[in-house]
Structures are given as structure tokens and as C-alpha cells.
Amino acid sequence: MNKDFIGESLDRVDGRLKVTGAAKYSGEYKPAGLTYGVLVPATITSGILNAIDTKAALRASGVIAVITPFNAPKVPGYQPDAPRPMKGLKLFNDNKIHFNGQPVALVIADTFERATHAASLIKCKYERQSFATNFHENMETNSKPAGEQHKEYVRGEANAYKSAPFIVEESYTLPSEMHNPMELHVTTAIWDGDDKVTLYTKSQGVISSQRAIATAFNLEQKNVQINSHFVGGAFGSSLRTWPHEIAAVQAARMVKRPVRVTLTREQMFLLVGYRPLTVQKIGIGATADGKLVGITHESFSQTATYEDFTERSVNVSRFLYASPNANTRYKIVPLNVGVPAPMRGPGEATGAYALESALDELSYKLNIDPIELRLKNYADVNPETNLPWSSKYLKECYQQGAARIGWDKRAQKPGTNRDGEWLVGYGMGGGAFGAYRGKTQARIILSADGTVVIKSATSDIGPGTATAMVVIAADRLGLSADKITFELGNSALPVAPTQGGSSTVSSVGSAVNDVCVALKQKLYNLSGKPENSTDPIDYTNVLQQHNLPSLELTTESDVNPDAKKYAMYSFSAHFVQVYVHPVTGVVKIKKVVAVVDGGKIINMKTASSQMIGGAVGGIGMAMTEEAVIDDRYGKYINSNFADYHVPVNADIPQIEAIFIDKPDPVLNPLGTKGIGEISLIGVAPAVANAVYNATGRRIREMPITPDKILKG
Amino acid sequence: MKQFEYVKAGSTQGVINALAQPGTKIIAGGTNLVDLMKRGVTAPDKLVDITHLPLKDITATSGRLHIGTLALNSIVSENSLVQKKQPLLSMALKAGASPQLRNMATVGGNMMQRTRCGYFYDTTLPCNKRQPESGCGAKEGYNRMHAIFGTSEKCIAVHPSDMCVALAALDTTVIIAGKKGERKLAFTDFHKLPGDTPELDNHLAKDEIILGIEIPDNNFADHSYYLKIRDRQSYAFALVSVAVALDISNGVIRSARLAMGGVAHKPWRLYDAEKALAGKQPSVPLFEQIARGAMQGAKAYQHNEFKINLASNAVIQALKVASGLVPA
Numbered sequence A: 001m002n003k004d005f006i007g008e009s010l011d012r013v014d015g016r017l018k019v020t021g022a023a024k025y026s027g028e029y030k031p032a033g034l035t036y037g038v039l040v041p042a043t044i045t046s047g048i049l050n051a052i053d054t055k056a057a058l059r060a061s062g063v064i065a066v067i068t069p070f071n072a073p074k075v076p077g078y079q080p081d082a083p084r085p086m087k088g089l090k091l092f093n094d095n096k097i098h099f100n101g102q103p104v105a106l107v108i109a110d111t112f113e114r115a116t117h118a119a120s121l122i123k124c125k126y127e128r129q130s131f132a133t134n135f136h137e138n139m140e141t142n143s144k145p146a147g148e149q150h151k152e153y154v155r156g157e158a159n160a161y162k163s164a165p166f167i168v169e170e171s172y173t174l175p176s177e178m179h180n181p182m183e184l185h186v187t188t189a190i191w192d193g194d195d196k197v198t199l200y201t202k203s204q205g206v207i208s209s210q211r212a213i214a215t216a217f218n219l220e221q222k223n224v225q226i227n228s229h230f231v232g233g234a235f236g237s238s239l240r241t242w243p244h245e246i247a248a249v250q251a252a253r254m255v256k257r258p259v260r261v262t263l264t265r266e267q268m269f270l271l272v273g274y275r276p277l278t279v280q281k282i283g284i285g286a287t288a289d290g291k292l293v294g295i296t297h298e299s300f301s302q303t304a305t306y307e308d309f310t311e312r313s314v315n316v317s318r319f320l321y322a323s324p325n326a327n328t329r330y331k332i333v334p335l336n337v338g339v340p341a342p343m344r345g346p347g348e349a350t351g352a353y354a355l356e357s358a359l360d361e362l363s364y365k366l367n368i369d370p371i372e373l374r375l376k377n378y379a380d381v382n383p384e385t386n387l388p389w390s391s392k393y394l395k396e397c398y399q400q401g402a403a404r405i406g407w408d409k410r411a412q413k414p415g416t417n418r419d420g421e422w423l424v425g426y427g428m429g430g431g432a433f434g435a436y437r438g439k440t441q442a443r444i445i446l447s448a449d450g451t452v453v454i455k456s457a458t459s460d461i462g463p464g465t466a467t468a469m470v471v472i473a474a475d476r477l478g479l480s481a482d483k484i485t486f487e488l489g490n491s492a493l494p495v496a497p498t499q500g501g502s503s504t505v506s507s508v509g510s511a512v513n514d515v516c517v518a519l520k521q522k523l524y525n526l527s528g529k530p531e532n533s534t535d536p537i538d539y540t541n542v543l544q545q546h547n548l549p550s551l552e553l554t555t556e557s558d559v560n561p562d563a564k565k566y567a568m569y570s571f572s573a574h575f576v577q578v579y580v581h582p583v584t585g586v587v588k589i590k591k592v593v594a595v596v597d598g599g600k601i602i603n604m605k606t607a608s609s610q611m612i613g614g615a616v617g618g619i620g621m622a623m624t625e626e627a628v629i630d631d632r633y634g635k636y637i638n639s640n641f642a643d644y645h646v647p648v649n650a651d652i653p654q655i656e657a658i659f660i661d662k663p664d665p666v667l668n669p670l671g672t673k674g675i676g677e678i679s680l681i682g683v684a685p686a687v688a689n690a691v692y693n694a695t696g697r698r699i700r701e702m703p704i705t706p707d708k709i710l711k712g
Numbered sequence B: 001m002k003q004f005e006y007v008k009a010g011s012t013q014g015v016i017n018a019l020a021q022p023g024t025k026i027i028a029g030g031t032n033l034v035d036l037m038k039r040g041v042t043a044p045d046k047l048v049d050i051t052h053l054p055l056k057d058i059t060a061t062s063g064r065l066h067i068g069t070l071a072l073n074s075i076v077s078e079n080s081l082v083q084k085k086q087p088l089l090s091m092a093l094k095a096g097a098s099p100q101l102r103n104m105a106t107v108g109g110n111m112m113q114r115t116r117c118g119y120f121y122d123t124t125l126p127c128n129k130r131q132p133e134s135g136c137g138a139k140e141g142y143n144r145m146h147a148i149f150g151t152s153e154k155c156i157a158v159h160p161s162d163m164c165v166a167l168a169a170l171d172t173t174v175i176i177a178g179k180k181g182e183r184k185l186a187f188t189d190f191h192k193l194p195g196d197t198p199e200l201d202n203h204l205a206k207d208e209i210i211l212g213i214e215i216p217d218n219n220f221a222d223h224s225y226y227l228k229i230r231d232r233q234s235y236a237f238a239l240v241s242v243a244v245a246l247d248i249s250n251g252v253i254r255s256a257r258l259a260m261g262g263v264a265h266k267p268w269r270l271y272d273a274e275k276a277l278a279g280k281q282p283s284v285p286l287f288e289q290i291a292r293g294a295m296q297g298a299k300a301y302q303h304n305e306f307k308i309n310l311a312s313n314a315v316i317q318a319l320k321v322a323s324g325l326v327p328a
């Protein structure tokens, strides 16, 4: 017993299933009588759908039905008199068009191909209305988002930076970035009678999906079953239940057969959120010796006309550095586009891009090493709340990252370090992301053969959740990992929070910890050993002694009440070395070092994979990703994988992931803080800062493409 | 996608006969055609699959390298004869698409691939190439990837191929078969500028088939380089590319071939630059002068202004590498 599994490197428990194709994703369930729904996009960007001609589609072979705003049965949850009216786009509920590509119909046929063909036969009559999709032209017609959390913030004096002797006042632009998980969004809906429905859907939260579908169709929650056993990436795009999922359920009810709706890649740009185009204005001022005087951070970001979405992008400027003065402001710019959604490192990734770029600019003005500047303004307590950090090892992140990247080879004067024709640069960027924990239940079943099954209704969108849970259980129970199975992705399991905000190991891991501890306790009690005995016991023997075929326990774990007294964050520092070709404008990222204070690390292998994945996402943000709209038509012009560039292997260098790996004493019994989001935060500014260090060219509009390097 | 008929061709003559029927198209690797069919850009009634025809061979005969149309892009790029005699072609192929695509793509399919202009691909937007007289969406639209040479009022699209840029530089000949038998066409005359008929990419008749290509032997093998500048390091079309082949002896350029990709509706051969290089010693000032000359007549649009400078720099850099002044 007392095998210390925590922090070792266990292979993914479902790795074999995934690489052999045995893992079944939501689009791979084929219930008897399955039909296929294909959405028909509006070809205008704003206006009214006056009429829709479905005759040709209905005559096409294999077509079963066409749902339009003119024949769709009402979705109860969409109605204003619903007990909890749903927010967001309400497909087929009315005939208003808010953005180009908004679905106007759903064609259901016996095959996907036939439904796709029939969808092309639909003819619409529209009344066109004026629209706006150009962010920059409409930035001034912004509004302040509602909600306490988005209120203006002032600490000390507003705009105090202006009085400082050294000032950076700049604006930083991030284009809209699509989540673009490999797996398309897909939902299969199967009704059982009139009041029960089962979904196989791409979901980050089976319980929240269950609630949403129950609300939409006015069902008892227990009569909705959500399955999301495997998810091929989501990055935040499956945090909520989207209108096409509700449409699949609606269609299945209408045709009285199971319906599967799969979005196309093009529709993935329209219907499942994205990181919104954001312009951030930063003012930052310091004294000659590098003490910050004030930070002003203002963010303008794109949202839909039919729903507000605000990222907490400016928050990071309130607490990352010990500035006596700080003020922040959010503005949103409603446009005729789909609504954005949180995307990996939501808010902080955007905010840290601006803040960490501005700080880098300041360091050159002051002629102080960027790390030293950060150390001079190191926040020993959270300056926003004055609460102590539950744990913070950001200094160690700086030190280890600098050592591993070879920071001592960095030239303080930009454009002076060469290797042959190439200009060499080093850059770094730091970040923080809140450490969270939510109330979670877990059930454990110990069988007579000594195997253990643990269940909780969490999801695994890729980080290796089940693997981490098996590690925790193996450690707590003193069993080998192959004796333990973890079940997730089904709403019938004990209630767990949505997988988001890097909180799964903290929340679900704590529940697994607690249920294991409770089981062990019970087994010790049954064995007659004293309460706190450390003598090993044989679990199967205990069951045998008591004639028990199995032992089952369910516990609920909640947040630590002391947590309120602390500021709880994960921290990171990313270091990047780039080579820039001064003639061709080509940027090669040569090395990335990611150092993270994410508390205790449960499984080194999958945690490192998280860090690598996040760094790749950050490289995409810095170097390649940009969704482009042609504002004359209000339509994305690069909504496919050939033209929207996610980084490929050739763009990615060696990425070294380093963990501080010190337990947080407050957040949860495991000592973890979370790593999924922090892995991306700070990467983009580190790249941009390295490019500046190499070339002396400051690029304040991502992505950094060769033309921007060469621009005079 | 419209219902269509699919047949496997039994012979070249069979393909030619089948093509006589309107609405019939050849399918080779399918990596471009199938995408276009899925997007509704093209809707053939009948596909003739030619992949079983004996047109895959790569052979060297009397001063020429012959490559059958069905030789896969990956096979050609790895072929030892190609690597030895025409390394420029190998480099250009490896710079194109992805390994998976190259494993399917054929010589003829690559030559016949259509532009990647977003307005061409989106059937709800205007495009004279897809729908004659519907207008050009790109001219005042998002034209970052578009042409700076040889554009017309009707079309500013580029031909997206890398392979073709190398073939244009290498004085390749295309072997074509049709009703009246075989004919040969200089590669540089195969593709055309958009002019008033942007719907036509090249001079291949609707009922003709490409059988293969022939590249004459040359002395360029030691001084060839294909430089491709793109928004990501693989699996992206060229912003601009440059194919350079130099015959250098005793420190003097005896003969030169230069072509650019990503800048026009066809591979853009730089004849004047080739003449100006001949007889000179490689040097950066010379290459700068060549690049300046090469950009004469370039015309940019709202989003591709950068291409003029980038293309000029790319010419300089590719010449530097090909002539051995700097490593790749």
C-alpha cells in the first residue's frame, strides 16, 4: 500500500481505444431508424425570412421532412413565458436573420448525402436589412456589458499611468479565433415516447446539457439522458447547449425517428462560438527604476446583435502586478455575427497578450530586463482584493524558464543577435488563471474480484480526465491502476460540474479522493482494524469475511470554506526563442519553454501533453490563426482548414513543459490548481516579444505573418 | 451534391470517347475535384476514373525525363531520377500540400487544379471564373492571396500549384491526347491569363487528356532552389514562391531559369531576368537589380500590396541560395 502514484506518468487509460478507433464518439452511434439532419444557411446577413420554398427538397429522394420557422413545433423553453426562458439564438422560432449562415431550415433525410443535396434545393425569399460586420468601423458604437463582473474598475486613481516618467500607450488587436476542434459538433437525438429523450452529443458538461434540454422541452431532468463518452476536442465550444442540438431534438420529435445533426466545418465557424476579435488599449507607466505607477486596460470586443458575450480579458491587469493604480473597462461591439464563447484561457489569454506585450515594451523603454521588471513589481498579495495567494510560485517560473531557454544569450538591444542570415530573439510572457473547484459527487463500487469502478458525470474533452482519476484512486486505495476504471460522460452518473475553467481535477479529483478515502475507511471499519491504522488490509478478504458481493459508496465533495480568504490562481511563464529571416519575413519558433505553477501535478505525462497542446494553441494565436469576414457580404471567407490556419507540425518546435509541482494548501485535498487554460496564457505575447527582440519590429496585430515582419 | 455516374476508364481512347459527352470529367487523385463537387462549384454528370491506366512511369530517354500523368506527386518527389536530374521539381512538389495529399495527387490533376480563391469556392458569392459575368468578388474583397501580375478586370485569381512553377522554369513539354491524336504543348503555354475568359484556366480542350510531361536534360541540378513563403510552414498555399535553376560554371551564370508562383493566373516565368543573369557572376547587388526588374508591371490590390516587396525579396533570396551565396 501507500504506493505513490501521484505525479508519475501513467499512459492514457483510453489511449488504446482512441488510437485503434474503438472509442465511440457522438457521431458514431447509429440507433435503429437513424435519420440525418442538414442545416440550411441563410444567404443574407440581416433581415427577415419572408418565405421558404421546400417543395423541391421534399420531392428529393430520401427526404422525410423539412423544418422551417413556418412549420417548426414551438420549443417551450424558447418562449418568453417559459419558467426559465433560454438565451441566445432560437432556431426556427421566428423568421429574423441575425447573421450570414444562420440556419433557416433543417432537412431530414434517410442519408446524410441525400439531406445535403436536398438542402441545396431550398429557396428563400428575404427582406434584406442593413447590417454591420466590420469591427473597426463600428468600434465606436460600443456598449458597456451588463453584469456586476463587467463593471468599470478603479484602484487608486484612474489613468494614473499618464503622470509617470516612462509610459507605454498602445493598442493590441487579436482577430477572431475559432476553436476548430478536430471532431465536428454532432448531436444524435432519440426520443422514447413523448417525455423521454436520449442524446449522444459533443458536450463539456453532460449535466448542464441535461438541464438545457430539459428546460428547452419542458421535461423532467431525469428523463433527459446525455451521453458524451468521448469528445474530440472542444476548447470551450461545447460549454453550452447550442441551437443545433435543440434542433436535432426538435426534429427527432417531429419525424418520430432518431435524428443526427452534424455541423460542417463551415458551420463550425458560425454556430458554436469563437474567441472574439478584440482590440485592447493599454496605458502603463513606471518610474525610472521600473516601479509601476499605473495600468489602464480597456477592451473592445465583438459580440452578436442577439446576445451579449464579454470575456474577462482586462481582469488580469488588476492583479498580476503590484501597481498602486489600476483601472479597467469593458466595451462590447454588437455585430451581425454569431455569438462568441469562451475559448481556452478565456479572457486571460486575450488580456495577457496585451498586458505582457505592453510590459515588454516598457522594459525596453526603461532598458530593464523584462524578467527583472516583473520581479520589481511582483505582487506578494493580490492587489485587487488584498487577499493572500493560496500559493504562488511565479518567481520560480521565471527563474526556471529563463534557465531552460538560455535567457543569458538574449541581447537587450533588439535586432543585434544573429545566426547566419537569421535574426535571433528571445521573449517571455507570464499569466495567471483562477483556480476553481465545484461541488461534485462520485460513486465507487468495489467488487469481490478486487476491481474498482468510480463514476462521476464529468466529461473528457481531451486532457485525460479518466486517467488522472485512476491515478488519484490508485494512490488513495493503494491499488494498481489496472484494477480501476473511471466512468464519465453520462448524465445518469453522480452529478459533476462542466469541464471548463481548468477545474476538473480540482473538483472531480477531490470527489474521487474523498470517495476513495471513505471506502477505505469503511473497509478498515469492517476489518475491525482501528480507525487510523496503517496496516495493509486485503480489500477482497474484507468483502469475503462479510459475505459482500460488492461495496458501493457515494459521496459529495464541496469547496473548502476557507477558500474565500485566499486569492487562488495558477501561474505561468512562457519563454520562446525565435529565428526571423529579415529577407523573407519567415519566423521560425525554435524553442518554447512553458513553466507552470499549477499546484501538485497528478499525472506528469498527460499534464505535459496539456502544456504542449496549450502552447500549440498559443502559437496559433501568435502566428497563424485569423477568421476573416468579407464585410460586403458579412460572410467568413476562410471557413475551412485550408484557409484558416491552425498550426501544423512544421510550425511547432520542441516544447518543454516544466512544473513547479508544489501543492496548493487551500483549494482542494490534492493540492492541485489547474493547468488546461494557463498552458495557453502568455504564449502569444512571448512570441511577439521574441520577434521584437529579434527584429526591433513590434507587431501589435496578431497573427504575425511574413508581410507584417517585412512591412517598413 | 448532384447524383453522378462513375466509370473506370479501360484505355486512353476510351477516356477521349467518354469526354465527348458534355458534363463528363476525368477524376484522378480526386483531391481537388471532389472538394469542388462537395462545394457545388462543379457538378459533373459523369466521372471517368483514369487511375488504372498505364500512365505512371517515370523514365529517362535520349535527353529527356518523361513522367506519366498518373505518377503521384509523392512518388515523383522521391524518385531518384527526378532528384538527380531535376531536383527543382522534387523541391517544389515537397513544398506543396501535405504528405497525405501528395500521396493521392497526380501530375495532370496538379496541373488542372483550380484556383483557391475564396470567392470561386463560395457559390453564394460572385465569381466570373465559376459563373461567367457574375462579377469578381476578390477585386474589392479579401484579396490577400491574389495575383499581382497579369490580372484582368474579370479575375485576379492565382494558380495555386507549386509543381507547375518548377515545370514552367524547366522548359517542360506537356503531352496531350484528343480525338485527333497526340499533340505537344510547351508547359508555359499550357496555362493562360484570365483576360476575358477567366472560366478557362488553360488551353486543354474539354475532350483532351494529359498523358504526361517531358523535361529536357539540363545543367541546373547543382544550382536549383524552390523557395516558398507561406503563412504556415507546411500545408499552406504560397504567398509567393520562386523557382530558380542556374547553370553556373567557373563562377559565371551560363544560363538561368526563373519562375514565380502565387503571383499570377499561371506560373510567372521571368524571361527578362533570365537574360539579365546570363553571363554574370552571382552577387547580391545583381540579384537586387534582377528582383527590381522582375517587379515591373506588378499591380496590387487592397490586401496584397505586400506581395510586391515579398516577391522581390523572395527572388533575391532564392537566387542567393541557388547560386550558393548562402545556405538554404
Ligand SMILES: Cc1cc2nc3c(=O)[nH]c(=O)nc-3n(C[C@H](O)[C@H](O)[C@H](O)COP(=O)(O)OP(=O)(O)OC[C@H]3O[C@@H](n4cnc5c(N)ncnc54)[C@H](O)[C@@H]3O)c2cc1C
Residues within 6 Å of the ligand: A641, A642, B025, B026, B027, B028, B029, B030, B031, B032, B033, B034, B035, B050, B069, B073, B095, B096, B097, B098, B101, B104, B105, B106, B107, B108, B109, B110, B111, B112, B113, B160, B161, B162, B163, B208, B209, B210, B211, B235, B236, B237, B238
Ligand atoms: C488542403 C489542400 C492544400 C493544398 N496545398 C497545395 C499546395 O500547397 N501546393 C500545391 O501545389 N497544391 C496544393 N494542393 C492541391 C493539390 O496539389 C491538388 O489537389 C492535386 O495536385 C490534384 O491532383 P489530383 O490527381 O487529386 O486531381 P483531381 O482532383 O483528380 O483532378 C483535378 C482536375 O484535374 C483534371 N484531371 C486530372 N487528371 C487529368 C488528366 N490526365 N488530363 C486532363 N485532366 C485531368 C480533373 O478532371 C479535375 O478537373 C492542396 C490541396 C488541398 C486540398
